[in-house]
Amino acid sequence: MLICADCAYKSLIKFREELCGDKVEMLRTADAYIMILADGMGSGVKANILSTLTSKILGTMFLKGATLEECVETIIKTLPVCQIRQVAYSTFSILQVFRDGHAYLVEFDNPTCLLVRDGSPVPIPFTDRRVAGRLIHEARFTVQTGDTYILVSDGAIHAGVGQREMAFGWGWDRMAAYAAGRLPHCRGAARIAHDICRKADELYDGRPGDDTTVAVMQITEAQIVHLMTGPPQNPADDTRIVQALMSGDAYRIICGGTSATIASRELKRPLRPTLDFSDPEIPPVALLDGVDLVTEGVLTLNRAVTLLKRYTDSAGPDDSLYAELDKANAGSRIARVLIEHCTDLYLYVGRAVNMAHQNPDLPFDLGIRQTLVDQLKTAVEKMGKRVTLTYF
């Protein structure tokens, strides 16, 4: 099973400071998600520089395949030494989750990672070892769909210290219980990070005594969508494009009458067009066994792209956009699948010029498939999903 991770974080800056001394670095490679949280010693500019250096060095070296020993050694040698304390210091945590579900977690002096599984905090099996003279905790394990991993800086654990009944602050256990209790009410990593930060801020009475950061990674199952559009430039590739569309476990979409006809011929299954016009501008869908959605080509794609662009633009989605997405026309259906049920999109695009569309009398330029595909790719990537484009 292929997993997918939703990652987000939020920070509170220490009261009266302008810069945050915590830094989160979120990276993605072809086969893994990496989330790094560094907390620089002190606060303000100095802490910010320490944590930024630490998280960037870790991220860059990790990506290039360096060992943990090499990373830690480089950090120790690189960080500027504090003139008052005579040490260079930044804590860090690194959570690396591979798409096959394997995970690697390493922590140096940060509060330990909280794992919430099936509604409750679950301990992670750590082992200790010394790296370049420093004690670090390490864990290798397998994630499950639905797992939530929460990294926090000590500012969260210390929230409310000295105030009211919390002499030693919020504490890890209480923070963990709170987070576990809130999860059913918070959808998505960003919402969870926001919620825990808000609670910490409340405990601090709106005046955080330390930089406070919550970084969240939620594990979901990958939802793969295959979308085929356009006939291949060379008809000899018809078989290959249809095989690509039908491969693996995916939601399958065909955009284009000619493409659908090719798929019908290759699959030896009948293509049954319908006459359900639910939107005057969008031609009806067709039915083809084994393919989840068969639509007309560029008019429908154009509608889907318009909706996706509205969804990703800076103003964000509003009620009227959601109403549009819920409609039954093929353009809305494509946009809805790509927004709500897709983590990985595979585009199989044929580049043949459709002679039928080279007609100057038409009120719409039907030869814009290429442009639409590019815009679709950009919009879907903007939503943080992976897009793989293959031409035929």
Added chain:
Amino acid sequence: MTVTICIGSSCHLKGSRDVVARLQSLISENGLDSQVQLSGSFCNGRCDQGVVVTIEGDDQIYSVLPETTEMFFQNEILPRLAG
């Protein structure tokens, strides 16, 4: 008898939706629902003749526009049913 209307991109832009709607209402006004079925088809590459309409058992392509739908119905559909 099945009448097939192209719903491909080009024919759509030339008004195939209107052609379908007009044929549907002409068929029901004349009480022919049990005798005439409408079906959609994708592009057959004859877009220059759009909206492309074909009648079952007949190789001819009829080029029908929303404003000529009634004429098509009178000249091509009704006589076949009478015959």
